[in-house]
Amino acid sequence: MYEVHPLVFGKNTHQGEQNRTLVSQLEKFLRLDLSDIGSDNCGTEGARILEEAMCRGTRRRGKKRWCIKDPRLSHFLDACSTAFPDAHFIIIIRDPRAVCRSYLSKKGFTVGRPANWIAAAERWEGEVRMQLQFLYRNQGRATLVIYEELLQDFESQLRRVCDAIGIQLEPQMLNYFQRDTEINIHEGNKNIFKPPDLELANKWRSELSEKQIRTVESVTARTMETLGFERLFEWRELHQAQKWLSRIHDRVMRELRWQRHKLQQPRKEKGVA
Structure with a gap:
């Protein structure tokens, strides 16, 4: 199903691998530890990983929107x-x-x-x-x-x-x-x-x-x-x-x-x- 799901970062044919890559990139970009999200078994879509990561970065900086x-x-x-x-x-x-x-x-x-x-x-x-x-x-x-x-x-x-x-x-x-x-x-x-x-x-x-x-x-x-x-x-x-x-x-x-x-x-x- 991920071959046809429209995600911000493109289609996702190997969810676990793609999630790990996305988390790694977001950790570098946001300078946050995100090791607890995007695991192989979490079934989390890329968009939700992005949203969770950005929300954490927002809270860390004392802001409300991202x-x-x-x-x-x-x-x-x-x-x-x-x-x-x-x-x-x-x-x-x-x-x-x-x-x-x-x-x-x-x-x-x-x-x-x-x-x-x-x-x-x-x-x-x-x-x-x-x-x-x-x-x-x-x-x-x-x-x-x-x-x-x-x-x-x-x-x-x-x-x-x-x-x-x-x-x-x-x-x-x-x-x-x-x-x-x-x-x-x-x-x-x-x-x-x-x-x-x-x-x-x-x-x-x-x-x-x-x-x-x-x-x-x-x-x-x-x-x-x-x-x-x-x-x-x-x-x-x-x-x-x-x-x-x-x-x-x-x-x-x-x-x-x-x-x-x-x-x-x-x-x-x-x-x-």
């Missing part, structure tokens, strides 16, 4: 909605040109990222369409936030989010960048200690070439228009052959990156540079 922020949840929105019927979803959508610039940056962990501009734009298009469809089906349980609008009018947009989830806007939320965090800092999130800055979000305007911008806009034009993102260039349809070649290139390059990553893991574990 949330998860992860772009990968775009692929599991319906499963999350079913597993957590009282949850409210905040869907944050960013300009595709900025997202594609981030995807194709050589900084940080590149495994799993798109390998070319067409593939990057198609990934944004596919994920955003899933998000918009979910928003349409769950208008009372989901709120759309445009990332650039959040940066431009931070307090107003943050207040709208707080109203949607039923909490008060606290003054320290506006100065989040001045407070300590448990988040592991890396290249992709190093700006969390800086105030909201629209110029950082718009770096694509000076860093992308006209060809790169045209490519992204060609793939995402209709969805951009729906969301109010202004195109810089007139729409041009890409040749089907370009799309096919880009998909082949993307699939090959991502597989090569993954294989290289797997080969490097044993060396890192042994301390080999």
Whole structure:
């Protein structure tokens, strides 16, 4: 039955093994001892393990509610909605040109990222369409936030989010960048200690070439228009052959990156540079 059960972390064909893996990941993430949940015989679904772990983490920090922020949840929105019927979803959508610039940056962990501009734009298009469809089906349980609008009018947009989830806007939320965090800092999130800055979000305007911008806009034009993102260039349809070649290139390059990553893991574990 677990082959068809929609869980946040995908289908579960070997419950005991999957539960142990999930518990191990949550222990590392939350810095908690969770050895008493998710045993082979407990029959606990992944969503319930997640809920119990997050509730424990919430109580430990003296808080009352919990949330998860992860772009990968775009692929599991319906499963999350079913597993957590009282949850409210905040869907944050960013300009595709900025997202594609981030995807194709050589900084940080590149495994799993798109390998070319067409593939990057198609990934944004596919994920955003899933998000918009979910928003349409769950208008009372989901709120759309445009990332650039959040940066431009931070307090107003943050207040709208707080109203949607039923909490008060606290003054320290506006100065989040001045407070300590448990988040592991890396290249992709190093700006969390800086105030909201629209110029950082718009770096694509000076860093992308006209060809790169045209490519992204060609793939995402209709969805951009729906969301109010202004195109810089007139729409041009890409040749089907370009799309096919880009998909082949993307699939090959991502597989090569993954294989290289797997080969490097044993060396890192042994301390080999």
